[in-house]
Amino acid sequence: MRHLMGPLDFTAEELDKLFDLANDIEHNMAKYAHACDGKKLATCFYEPSTRTRLSFESAMLNLGGSVIGFSDAGSSSASKGESVSDTIRVISCFADICAMRHPKEGAPMVAASKSSIPVINAGDGGHQHPTQTLTDLLTIRSLKGKIENFTVGLCGDLKFGRTVHSLIHALMRYPDIHFIFISPEELKVPDYLTDMLKEKNIPYEEVIRLEEIMPSLDFLYMTRVQKERFFNEEDYVRLKDFYILDKPKMDLAKSDMLVLHPLPRVNEISVEIDDDPRAAYFKQVQYGVYVRMALILTLLEIQV
Amino acid sequence: MRHLMGPLDFTAEELDKLFDLANDIEHNMAKYAHACDGKKLATCFYEPSTRTRLSFESAMLNLGGSVIGFSDAGSSSASKGESVSDTIRVISCFADICAMRHPKEGAPMVAASKSSIPVINAGDGGHQHPTQTLTDLLTIRSLKGKIENFTVGLCGDLKFGRTVHSLIHALMRYPDIHFIFISPEELKVPDYLTDMLKEKNIPYEEVIRLEEIMPSLDFLYMTRVQKERFFNEEDYVRLKDFYILDKPKMDLAKSDMLVLHPLPRVNEISVEIDDDPRAAYFKQVQYGVYVRMALILTLLEIQV
Amino acid sequence: MRHLMGPLDFTAEELDKLFDLANDIEHNMAKYAHACDGKKLATCFYEPSTRTRLSFESAMLNLGGSVIGFSDAGSSSASKGESVSDTIRVISCFADICAMRHPKEGAPMVAASKSSIPVINAGDGGHQHPTQTLTDLLTIRSLKGKIENFTVGLCGDLKFGRTVHSLIHALMRYPDIHFIFISPEELKVPDYLTDMLKEKNIPYEEVIRLEEIMPSLDFLYMTRVQKERFFNEEDYVRLKDFYILDKPKMDLAKSDMLVLHPLPRVNEISVEIDDDPRAAYFKQVQYGVYVRMALILTLLEIQV
Structure with missing residues (x-):
């Protein structure tokens, strides 16, 4: 009998099978x-x-x-x-x-x-939160047809966000992923993760402002920057707008760049983006259902 | 795609169709x-x-x-x-x-x-609270075979009760409805509603005591009078019993008069009335299920 | 129409039918x-x-x-x-x-x-809590094939525990049950129950320490001894370990003795006992589902 405890419990090959099943579910719901x-x-x-x-x-x-x-x-x-x-x-x-x-x-x-x-x-x-990571990976694979050779931006609270940490771990296993970490100094990605990237010769950059790297991204994974994470009010006021995704920032991005977010969002993505075809965060919710269906079938060893 | 936001979202004709469906459901549950x-x-x-x-x-x-x-x-x-x-x-x-x-x-x-x-x-x-109003109308139509030519008493807190306001709005669309509003001075039906009735030439009366108009009613819609709505303790003590429906008051009513209540009740209807065949408030709960079944089918555009 | 209010609502014969049904459910789930x-x-x-x-x-x-x-x-x-x-x-x-x-x-x-x-x-x-008692009886009958001629130990808070009282009442109806009550002085089984046992000539003993009677038991029904039930701290400290079932105490018991517990447990049964084949408290949970299935079918008068 098998459980799912962490996002790396499945090998990349097993994940491929899981995602194939999720995509079959997506297109043939009635069958299941x-x-x-x-x-x-x-x-x-x-x-x-x-x-x-x-x-x-x-x-x-x-x-x-x-x-x-x-x-x-x-x-x-x-x-x-x-x-x-x-x-x-x-x-x-x-x-x-x-x-x-x-x-x-x-x-x-x-x-x-x-x-x-x-x-x-x-x-x-x-x-x-492994099913969130499976959801993120399935969303990427489904909307792009592959998980490789991407420049992935992760933005916001990269210090405490478990969703982000799990996703970095998971993406490390795929070829030619280039990471860009966008966060205030206080909320940088932990050293153990950048050490791991260095060790595996996986390229990454760390930047403070979202604008400057928008044009290079294939994916942008947004997370919330909570006021209480900052050391002082001034820093928060000075920095917060850097991490709010709005129309002017989206105008800098590629036409096929995709925006993901684990939700719930508060204001880190302006609602004016919601109808942009590149906004994939609500599609992501739907993929979350498909991947959980595939996971339940897999763990119960039910074949359709 | 259609939503249900208010009790007047459906035309009277659409309501007729909805209630026909609810009655078919009532008599042919297995079919659905x-x-x-x-x-x-x-x-x-x-x-x-x-x-x-x-x-x-x-x-x-x-x-x-x-x-x-x-x-x-x-x-x-x-x-x-x-x-x-x-x-x-x-x-x-x-x-x-x-x-x-x-x-x-x-x-x-x-x-x-x-x-x-x-x-x-x-x-x-x-x-x-539109599904409550649909429930009230279906109950009236099912138990009387029609929604017209009735003297309808509405009793209790007519100032703040949204259920009562919605029902008045909804009944205005049916022919020959005569309204009697029974409430303390403090809890009278709002002016905008009586103004609307005047404008449409719909007859209404406002009275303080329930007894005096019991004999003329075809329906009595009871609601609760909350102590905290009164300006002072004396008024509450003086008036509260006027709005408690008990056996002596029921003895004054027609033999086919029906009592409705949106529930929950506290003490505004004495439990000694519960077994009176004219007490329709628990039947009303059952009609609430039928009308919601009909509503779900209608909004999902499912035909059986 | 029939309800279930207390554990004695069903006669012993009716219980036999209920338990037969529960056992049939256990072995033929798909049928139901x-x-x-x-x-x-x-x-x-x-x-x-x-x-x-x-x-x-x-x-x-x-x-x-x-x-x-x-x-x-x-x-x-x-x-x-x-x-x-x-x-x-x-x-x-x-x-x-x-x-x-x-x-x-x-x-x-x-x-x-x-x-x-x-x-x-x-x-x-x-x-x-009648369905707990039905669960207890079904567990005994299923694991031993009968409910008669047993020495049953009930241990812990026998004064306030409703589960224990109900089980005593229920077991009184079966032949040759010998009761042993194991509790501190403060938490002895109430007089009305021992009076009833005397009247019916049903043998019982009252003891303070669990060890001394372990060898004679066919069943041990454990319950929790809550600190706040004691009159003073010293008594609690002095007595609490008497009522914790651990490996040394289990070593004194018969090889086919069974341990029951209504759950949740806190520490009154050491986890080192959980894998002992005589630990029946998790099986008891499963019997609880079977007996409730049988009860629902019986009260709804559904025959399969």
């Missing part, structure tokens, strides 16, 4: 409408995350399965002092597969070690 | 048991409302569809600052139709403008 | 996969209880039915002052059967009296 008849997904969300939870639920329902679960720790037995290990053993009696979100790093790993059903890490603290 | 197979309803409730939410969910399940959603804002991305416009675009990737309850007037309208799936306003602040 | 097609369970949980709620939901989904409901009072109409009687009348319009958990003793009974659908008491305050 009863693939999980009688199967049950448990969504165990120890902290709320509507988007991720509903994406999993939508995926399971699209496959003909059904869903049980809880959407915050308050309504779970955790409030009575039950361990994650006990909870997953109990959930194993109720469902066939489990998606777990937990504020504590490693909690889904502990659960997986005691589980008799496949466990999917749906986000554990600042640690991992 | 798979009408929405594979379809998903999203219930996006930014404030709790169990009855309305469960009524929608029951309706969708009766049609063979399934349900995802959230039941309060705390467990939604709204708490991370996401706009309703973004949320509905995301929900559009997860579901085929959405019922939205929101504390802010107009929020469902904003959502509808960005949505790629039909949106039903399931209540927006003090503004509109 | 569509038994409740089109039926809806409402889970009305006025206080959170994830395990119980998910067990009911899993049971209904296994039968092909679907589920609506709420998982705490905050998101229900109770917060608007609605009575349980009104709520169940409304729920009767939305679902075919209801499982109700309520902090107030007797609330499910009030609901049942006004309901037009079967109501299952899923726990009412410190009063009853």
